[in-house]
Amino acid sequence: MTVSRTICLGFLALITAGTLLLLLPIATADGQWNSPLIALFTATSAVCVTGLIIVDTGSYFSPSGQAIILLLIQVGGLGYMTATTFLLLLLGRKLGLRDRLALQQSMDQSELAGGRRLVLSIILMTLILELTGVFLLMPLFSPDFDAAHSLWLAVFHSISAFNNAGFSLFADSLIGYAQSPWMTLVISALIILGGIGYQVIMEAMLWLRDRIQRRRSLRIFSLHFKIVTSTTIILLGLGTIALLSTEFNNPATLGLANLPDKLIMAWFQSVTTRTAGFNSIDIGQMENTSLFIIIALMFVGASPGSTGGGIKTTTLRILLACTRTVLQGKEEVLCFQRQIPSSRVLKAIGVVMGSGLTVIGTTTLISITDPEFNFIAILFESVSAFATVGLSAGITADLTIWAQLAIIATMYVGRVGVLLFMATILGDSSPSVIHYPEEDLLVG
Amino acid sequence: MTVSRTICLGFLALITAGTLLLLLPIATADGQWNSPLIALFTATSAVCVTGLIIVDTGSYFSPSGQAIILLLIQVGGLGYMTATTFLLLLLGRKLGLRDRLALQQSMDQSELAGGRRLVLSIILMTLILELTGVFLLMPLFSPDFDAAHSLWLAVFHSISAFNNAGFSLFADSLIGYAQSPWMTLVISALIILGGIGYQVIMEAMLWLRDRIQRRRSLRIFSLHFKIVTSTTIILLGLGTIALLSTEFNNPATLGLANLPDKLIMAWFQSVTTRTAGFNSIDIGQMENTSLFIIIALMFVGASPGSTGGGIKTTTLRILLACTRTVLQGKEEVLCFQRQIPSSRVLKAIGVVMGSGLTVIGTTTLISITDPEFNFIAILFESVSAFATVGLSAGITADLTIWAQLAIIATMYVGRVGVLLFMATILGDSSPSVIHYPEEDLLVG
Ligand SMILES: [K+]
Ligand SMILES: [K+]
Numbered sequence: 005m006t007v008s009r010t011i012c013l014g015f016l017a018l019i020t021a022g023t024l025l026l027l028l029p030i031a032t033a034d035g036q037w038n039s040p041l042i043a044l045f046t047a048t049s050a051v052c053v054t055g056l057i058i059v060d061t062g063s064y065f066s067p068s069g070q071a072i073i074l075l076l077i078q079v080g081g082l083g084y085m086t087a088t089t090f091l092l093l094l095l096g097r098k099l100g101l102r103d104r105l106a107l108q109q110s111m112d113q114s115e116l117a118g119g120r121r122l123v124l125s126i127i128l129m130t131l132i133l134e135l136t137g138v139f140l141l142m143p144l145f146s147p148d149f150d151a152a153h154s155l156w157l158a159v160f161h162s163i164s165a166f167n168n169a170g171f172s173l174f175a176d177s178l179i180g181y182a183q184s185p186w187m188t189l190v191i192s193a194l195i196i197l198g199g200i201g202y203q204v205i206m207e208a209m210l211w212l213r214d215r216i217q218r219r220r221s222l223r224i225f226s227l228h229f230k231i232v233t234s235t236t237i238i239l240l241g242l243g244t245i246a247l248l249s250t251e252f253n254n255p256a257t258l259g260l261a262n263l264p265d266k267l268i269m270a271w272f273q274s275v276t277t278r279t280a281g282f283n284s285i286d287i288g289q290m291e292n293t294s295l296f297i298i299i300a301l302m303f304v305g306a307s308p309g310s311t312g313g314g315i316k317t318t319t320l321r322i323l324l325a326c327t328r329t330v331l332q333g334k335e336e337v338l339c340f341q342r343q344i345p346s347s348r349v350l351k352a353i354g355v356v357m358g359s360g361l362t363v364i365g366t367t368t369l370i371s372i373t374d375p376e377f378n379f380i381a382i383l384f385e386s387v388s389a390f391a392t393v394g395l396s397a398g399i400t401a402d403l404t405i406w407a408q409l410a411i412i413a414t415m416y417v418g419r420v421g422v423l424l425f426m427a428t429i430l431g432d433s434s435p436s437v438i439h440y441p442e443e444d445l446l447v448g
Numbered sequence: 449m450t451v452s453r454t455i456c457l458g459f460l461a462l463i464t465a466g467t468l469l470l471l472l473p474i475a476t477a478d479g480q481w482n483s484p485l486i487a488l489f490t491a492t493s494a495v496c497v498t499g500l501i502i503v504d505t506g507s508y509f510s511p512s513g514q515a516i517i518l519l520l521i522q523v524g525g526l527g528y529m530t531a532t533t534f535l536l537l538l539l540g541r542k543l544g545l546r547d548r549l550a551l552q553q554s555m556d557q558s559e560l561a562g563g564r565r566l567v568l569s570i571i572l573m574t575l576i577l578e579l580t581g582v583f584l585l586m587p588l589f590s591p592d593f594d595a596a597h598s599l600w601l602a603v604f605h606s607i608s609a610f611n612n613a614g615f616s617l618f619a620d621s622l623i624g625y626a627q628s629p630w631m632t633l634v635i636s637a638l639i640i641l642g643g644i645g646y647q648v649i650m651e652a653m654l655w656l657r658d659r660i661q662r663r664r665s666l667r668i669f670s671l672h673f674k675i676v677t678s679t680t681i682i683l684l685g686l687g688t689i690a691l692l693s694t695e696f697n698n699p700a701t702l703g704l705a706n707l708p709d710k711l712i713m714a715w716f717q718s719v720t721t722r723t724a725g726f727n728s729i730d731i732g733q734m735e736n737t738s739l740f741i742i743i744a745l746m747f748v749g750a751s752p753g754s755t756g757g758g759i760k761t762t763t764l765r766i767l768l769a770c771t772r773t774v775l776q777g778k779e780e781v782l783c784f785q786r787q788i789p790s791s792r793v794l795k796a797i798g799v800v801m802g803s804g805l806t807v808i809g810t811t812t813l814i815s816i817t818d819p820e821f822n823f824i825a826i827l828f829e830s831v832s833a834f835a836t837v838g839l840s841a842g843i844t845a846d847l848t849i850w851a852q853l854a855i856i857a858t859m860y861v862g863r864v865g866v867l868l869f870m871a872t873i874l875g876d877s878s879p880s881v882i883h884y885p886e887e888d889l890l891v892g
Pocket of ligand 2: 499612
């Protein structure tokens with residue numbers, strides 16, 4: 005069985021198990037057997053760490069049901085992070101000497117060789133960061149809830165945030181804490197760390213260790229590290245500025261808040277849009293311009309080897325580098341004074357084409373089954389499902405069953421990765437030995 | 449002065465001249481000086497063969513004004529066709545022996561050498577096809593109008609159709625002739641021939657000549673020919689089927705017509721969407737699904753070396769070929785058993801990224817200046833302007849002046865080509881002699 009098939013079937017098995025568990029009467033607050041569609045939708049959304057919902061998690065599900073959802077999030081998130089980091093390392097083996105140096109510096113040699121230590125290291129890092137999150141979130145909830153309830157809220161939101169799942173136990177997501185700098189700080193940190201990928205965190209930690217130990221550092225950051233961190237920072241900044249400008253005077257969102265609160269809320273929405281999916285602003289009340297900006301940010305999404313979705317920061321950066329190359333009339337695609345291999349360029353095209361076609365397909369389907377909804381809302385839900393974001397313009401719960409099934413399928417394809425999914429469906433083809441002559445043609 | 453700068457400035461000069469001419473009292477039906485915005489918008493739309501309008505061409509402009517518009521269309525269309533065909537030939541010079549054979553077969557050797565015969569040949573072909581169009585359109589209008597008026601209608605619509613301009617003298621475009629098979633046949637043929645590009649028509653004509661003369665044909669069709677014709681046929685077919693299905697029961701569009709009329713109207717809308725811009729169905733009454741499909745078709749547009757716009761059929765095909773290559777785990781991008789050079793792949797990425805960013809920018813801008821309009825209508829007008837289509841969801845005339853200026857700029861950028869425009873703005877950079885090492889990273 006190929007790696008891609010394992011990933012596709014693994015997620016399918018997880019979703020099936022989750023659906024069966026959520027069907028049980030112990031999962032629901034009213035103690036009745038759950039509806040199959042609600043169980044399937046919620047299980048898929050949890051395993052794919054999307055966070056789109058058709059019932060309110062906090063009131064519809066019992067504490068056991070919530071625990072099942074949290075477990076699905078954790079297994080789904082960890083599974084994906086491990087799988088994609090493996091792929092990154094497999095790829096690392098093919099690198100040249102100089103580049104291998106950067107990678108090897110960032111993880112021990114033994115980790116490159118054996119997978120077991122890597123998996124343990126990922127699990128350990130996840131647990132440490134999530135536990136820190138729980139510890140830091142406790143003071144946020146304890147003034148309003150008793151100790152046990154506060155702890156549960158802290159555990160649930162910490163795990164949901166680090167896995168970029170976006171599930172919340174509050175019916176209005178985090179709108180109630182919109183103006184809390186502490187919530188914004190802690191949840192943002194968890195989201196960003198979860199969405200930036202294991203390798204980037206490890207490289208940063210090892211660099212930090214050298215600094216603290218005052219070692220004379222010979223550490224070279226990998227190209228992956230540089231692209232991911234710089235793109236993440238730029239997108240976070242641009243998103244904050246864009247949403248701050250478009251919502252500045254909208255009384256239903258940022259309009260009535262003072263300037264520091266406006267800044268906090270715009271920043272949080274920018275962080276959560278790629279691809280955590282919490283919200284501290286009412287998405288349904290936003291301007292169309294903001295929805296359009298959010299759609300673009302969601303489509304880009306997080307970084308490879310993380311818990312997040314979308315086409316990924318590296319894909320965007322490679323395509324922008326290609327555009328710059330063309331404009332300069334050159335042939336080499338460069339990023340941070342490194343050449344991008346042409347196979348990566350091709351893969352970036354494949355990812356964007358596959359993603360674009362998936363989103364177009366889902367949007368077309370839902371606009372056929374549910375023509376009464378606003379078009380931008382339909383496009384919004386489709387992109388949100390594909391990029392496993394989970395933000396909602398407020399229509400998902402009211403869609404017809406066919407549209408909800410389409411959303412379920414889109415979340416699944418978006419999570420396992422559109423190329424991996426298509427490659428699995430199509431099966432492996434043996435590489436061709438025939439070489440064809442080159443012929444030029446006019447483009448654009 | 450570089451070629452790209454010549455093209456940019458040439459179009460700018462044409463638009464300025466057209467604006468000045470359309471300002472004159474002789475251009476308007478009421479004999480008053482024209483409003484500068486209307487003159488600028490109409491001149492840009494005509495020179496860029498877009499066809500978006502903010503006043504009704506037939507009633508607002510005098511016959512002289514209409515003649516000026518027609519002249520601008522003809523010069524704009526011919527100029528662009530000549531310029532892009534030149535680029536295609538320049539590119540042909542770099543080809544290998546075998547590929548050069550195909551190109552040389554399709555045009556005489558002397559045409560490859562000197563540009564003058566090429567320009568004459570393009571003008572001649574244009575005139576012959578447009579005159580045939582006039583001749584064939586006369587019987588359509590003569591039952592309803594006197595001879596002189598019929599002739600003028602035939603001339604105007606023939607030139608407008610062949611140049612994919614989409615300007616019509618009827619207030620409701622061609623809705624009045626929606627169910628005429630003759631109109632559909634003639635206008636479709638003019639649009640398709642104008643949008644498929646000079647080289648493709650020449651290759652087809654030379655092949656036809658061999659057939660008629662019963663020569664033993666050694667003719668090899670170029671890769672360009674194969675890609676353009678096959679993609680055009682597939683897109684025309686898919687567009688017809690899609691629009692037929694989504695509008696089948698909509699009483700405001702196809703719902704009340706009988707099946708043959710439905711077919712004719714869906715076909716015509718499919719043809720005109722890429723990128724002529726006539727309509728025989730009321731766009732404003734269409735389902736959102738249809739609008740979305742039309743937006744996608746408009747974005748793709750026509751073929752290089754033609755009068756049409758959009759990212760072009762070849763660009764789409766190259767990116768699809770890249771996706772197939774990735775899914776098959778190969779490295780060579782193949783189309784019709786020919787390798788696509790990696791420089792073309794890069795250019796295709798540049799075209800799509802530049803086009804996407806332009807459309808996103810225009811849409812964002814208009815959704816800020818004119819928030820009261822439906823989002824899909826704003827997206828529709830932006831794509832229509834960028835791909836120089838000229839179809840309208842009915843809001844262009846009602847937009848604020850800022851949005852109309854944005855539309856004007858978008859039409860211009862869409863016509864000269866987004867890469868060419870950006871390269872001109874950025875200026876030419878000297879090629880780098882430093883080579884950087886390759887480093888791999890994870891994508892998607
Ligand atoms: K999410
Ligand atoms: K047009």
